[in-house]
Amino acid sequence: MAPPFEGIGASVRRKEDLRFISGHGHYTDDINRPGQVYAYFRRSDRPHAKIVSIDTKEAAAAPGVLAIYTAADLAAIGGLPCGWQIHNKDGSPMAEPKHPVLAEGRVRHVGDPIAVVIAETKQQAKDAAELLAIDFEDLPGVATVTDAVKPGAPQVHDGVANNVCYDWHIGDKAAVDAAFARAAHKVRLDLTNNRLIPNAMEPRAAIGEYDAATGDYTLYTTTQNPHVIRLLMCAFVLQLPEHKVRVVAPDVGGGFGSKIYHYAEEAVVTWAAAKLHRPIKWTAERSESFMSDAHGRDHVTTGELALDKDGKFIGLRVHTYANMGAYLSTFATAVPTYLSATLLAGTYTTPAIYGEVTAVFTNTVPVDAYRGAGRPETAYLIERLVDCAARETGIDRVEIRRRNFIPRSAFPYQTPVALQYDSGDYVATLDVAMKKADWAGFPARRAAAAAKGRLRGIGMSTYIEACGVAPSAVAGALGARAGLYEVANIRFNPTGSVTVFTGTHSHGQGHETTLAQLVTEQLGVPLAQVEVVHGDTAKIPFGMGTYGSRSLAVGGSAMVKAMDKIIAKGKKIAAHLLEADVRDIEFKDGKFTVAGTDKSKTIGEIAFTAYVPHNYPHEELEPGLEETAFYDPKNFTFPGGCHICEVEIDRDTGVVHVVNFTAVDDVGRVVNPMIVEGQVQGGVAQGIGQALLENAAYDASGQLVSGSFMDYTMPRADDLPSFHVATENTMCTHNPLGSKGCGEVGAIGSPPAVINAVVDALRDYGVRHVDMPATPAKIWSIMHAAAPKMAAE
């Protein structure tokens, strides 16, 4: 019997599942260290205030309390760094005020940590924290970007004029002005990309530990990128030598971006562990997550599209106000600029584009990358603008897209905003999606819904995004303060099994399976003989972690390179054993064969020989079979596709029901179709959440109003339909796998499809745009404010 196919393209069931379905996952809060004590952070409950005094006396005397630290104790510690420096239009660098680990004399957002109490038990730490007597002097606060840039607005940081962090631009303003001057049609849209709270189901947690005998530190933390945390914490915050610090990211319960960043709590428990010589655990309560995990989105944007008389896009002008929150989180500054504005061409041939971004400080939680990070904002803007343009020019919305698509023959395609797309076929994904969604049959479904008193609408988006941020040299020139390569170490064990050490990190993506499939495919080792190790700086050479759908495209490519080296060495060993010329050795299906003969050695035999080198080419080769590769990508990858959403609106309640959702994405080479579909389904659910349900609400002063699951509407099972998900792929041309990435497409393509469908459903009400989230209250008021043509007739 042939062994089951487990290589690239097989929907093998996940290796990691057994421990999760049986309750034996190992998440950070499941870890308990001998002698462990607990940290509790006292946070600001006000948006903006001066800290007049902190009296710790009563708290310090409370039972079980070991220590209380405030900013005064951390004087020798640096602030939390920002990893991407943006320059203003005039070339000067962005404003980069200090992001203190604990508030220094002033709190700037609800949730800003002020003090930490460390006690024998969690309850004792929490009880004592409530006894801290903190005297505040409230300052006026500001929550929205539009308020923050008004003259006379409260100033979040001294020395940052008008709260502006940077004022940046990209593209050719003169060319765009000229396009608008000769345009036959101009379309303008003002929109808000609503602020979101990531809410990975596992709250953040960290355990700091110090070994006084060796001087070694260990930090267990809920991160997507342990080496990055080690680098940032050691080099910028604690000034510790990296070789004395181990960062472990064990099983992590979802991240979606929010667990990329280096957070204050990680630094504090690590630092305090050395002071107290006790392991210190901190686990966020969900209410702390709401006010301390980096939020996402929060852009206020104006877009203008110029068209010629045939409906061809000739110019695009965009201005975005991006909310940074109170401090700069690790990658915050790159999100609205290099991860967003560089995609303003979308899937279209628009020849002239000019984008401006004003990044603004407010008294809110820092904002950073959340699933999609900048690309959802741009896809939403473009795909909404295109729908408006179709309506206003009278050209069908499918036709106007087809007329403007970058044709398949035009790749590689240089956009006017820096990026060069390598591959794609937007007509193909559109056609497949329309067929799957039965676009042609929609009018009948609409009529049937109308007969039942319901408003039915259909909408689409034909989006593009960019994954696997790269290359390092380009990113560096644009302000990135780190490299963006990935690392893989492939180690054969003497008896022929393989251990893969990857610098990427799995927090739900299924790397232990997908990455193992790459080994099965390339080296012919059965899946059960391959183990993927991730998430521990003591085991893995280095790595940049997992975000931006980079693990397969960048991390997988590093593995391919390392495996190429394994094969090259294996060929030399095989040539020696088989007494043949190395040029005559072929490798296929796990076997080294002398070409044209039946003389062969399995890779298992070669591995054994490498570790038991009795008969071995010692003059030429070292023993052992283990290779490491660093892969620096040559370009971004460009997944794209077509999402189609069909909604029904209840006239009485304004509730929008998603009744059909079809996603056809181009993600390049698919390794495990089951996992890819799961990634897309999860992303689509988050996108529908953004479009219909979720909103991080602040009052005007900066008080967080949606601070729990009671006020922040997470998508639940009965808010969503089952999805139709498929891929229609073109290969990435510049990485060895051809993979583009699938982690974010769902969250990027779906929000505009949903809102386009909602606006379509409301077409008889003369509605041109509905801001997200399209809540029942919003829809109901729209329906009642505008007397529908239908009703009047």
Added chain:
Amino acid sequence: MPQVSLTVNGKPASAEVEARTLLVELLREKLGLTGTHVGCDTSQCGACVVHVDGMAVKSCTMLAVQADGAKVTTIEGLAAADGTLHPMQEMFREHHALQCGFCTPGMVMTAIDLVATHPDGLTEEQIRHGLEGNLCRCTGYHNIVKAIAAAWPLMHGKGMPAAAE
């Protein structure tokens, strides 16, 4: 401090707890059963669901002392002694109904209760409605719904469901 004695996964257990100690804290911190998770502080995510005397209960919403004398089953107690998984666990794996796995223990415990209390059949709508108290941020629920539908015939002795698409 009050003492609680209960049966957990078929074995007797007892511990000293504070009056305010939650059942989930007893399970995780005193009994070392970390398969039951905590995802919120407002009783809304369902990551903590266990069975108490056969009923699905959010263990963050019950005091440990209230469980005195009760029979509690957690995710760790579902598989047979020889390691054979419960059909719901099996179907979660088969249908890729988990990604990060954090919501999974609560989902599985809720799903078992849902199937058990619907011996006459379970529609997609009923499943989605029945999962109202459980949040998953990863899967979009699509495959969780499929897994539960597939587990229904197995749990009610109706044999294997149709193969997964």
